[in-house]
Amino acid sequence: MPGSDVGDYLPLPQAQFHVLASLSERELHGYAIMQLVEETSGGVVRIGPATLYGTLKRLVDEGLAEESERRPGEDDQRRRYYRLTALGRRVCMAEVDRLDALVRRTQRNLRPGTA
Amino acid sequence: MAASRVYRAVLRCYPAPFRRRYGDDIIIAFDDLRADRGIRVAYWRALVDLVVTIPKYRLESAMSEHRARFTLVVLTITLAFAGFTTLAVGSWPVSVCLLACAALLSVSQRSAVAPGVPTRVAGRRRRLFVAAVVSFVVFACSVVAFLVDIGDDHVAGGALLFYNAIGMLSLVGGIVMTIALVNDYRQFR
Numbered sequence: 001m002p003g004s005d006v007g008d009y010l011p012l013p014q015a016q017f018h019v020l021a022s023l024s025e026r027e028l029h030g031y032a033i034m035q036l037v038e039e040t041s042g043g044v045v046r047i048g049p050a051t052l053y054g055t056l057k058r059l060v061d062e063g064l065a066e067e068s069e070r071r072p073g074e075d076d077q078r079r080r081y082y083r084l085t086a087l088g089r090r091v092c093m094a095e096v097d098r099l100d101a102l103v104r105r106t107q108r109n110l111r112p113g114t115a
Numbered sequence: 116m117a118a119s120r121v122y123r124a125v126l127r128c129y130p131a132p133f134r135r136r137y138g139d140d141i142i143i144a145f146d147d148l149r150a151d152r153g154i155r156v157a158y159w160r161a162l163v164d165l166v167v168t169i170p171k172y173r174l175e176s177a178m179s180e181h182r183a184r185f186t187l188v189v190l191t192i193t194l195a196f197a198g199f200t201t202l203a204v205g206s207w208p209v210s211v212c213l214l215a216c217a218a219l220l221s222v223s224q225r226s227a228v229a230p231g232v233p234t235r236v237a238g239r240r241r242r243l244f245v246a247a248v249v250s251f252v253v254f255a256c257s258v259v260a261f262l263v264d265i266g267d268d269h270v271a272g273g274a275l276l277f278y279n280a281i282g283m284l285s286l287v288g289g290i291v292m293t294i295a296l297v298n299d300y301r302q303f304r
Binding site: 030031034054056057079080 | 126167
């Protein structure tokens, strides 16, 4: 049963956060998510097919992502597209804020003259 | 494609519900990866992926609440049945132990089934569970009574027939309730 308190979902596991971040750009199918995660992480995070769908399953079960009905006309009709839900968007934003605060604090600690 | 067939075969190691829901999508993603990066990269990434995720998903599946509850129900019914069977045979110390275990599990079962599932389904499962247990208890009692009385020459044949009829009806009822309970779990888990 998906909860409604955003704080209950934080901190997000790395794979979940990367998938949510990819879906924040647009609706994507499985392989496109894998590509985008690798691209946006500079090749550091590489998700395999089973890890991806295990992560998507969890996100869908928790109500953070959902399958989209829309299919681009020329694309393979077998592909399933996924998008963020309103809750998923709020959770992703909260995780971004949390990480942002952590990064700012760490920057102040390591480089006292900046920020 | 041979590579896809091999990968599809390996996917059988994943829990069936996950495979049914995402198996085709995983194959499509693997084919895309193979077409995009080449077979060596695709296989290497899939291999690492499989080694990491198969035990994880298997464990998650085994530890899921529904599976644990289902196992508990089956175990309770089996223990109760074994307890009454050993009682009928005459091995009462073993029987008492088995029945005590079944009774303890029954208590935990009642509190374990209700939370986390819709009320209507939980109520239906509880009723089925209680009906199955009662049916098996009646069956066991009729078997015990039959075995006790069959050696007594003064007992009328009608009584034995009555025990037999009650026993058969309750046995069939217990089996039907158990099957309904199992189907209910499969349908709603």
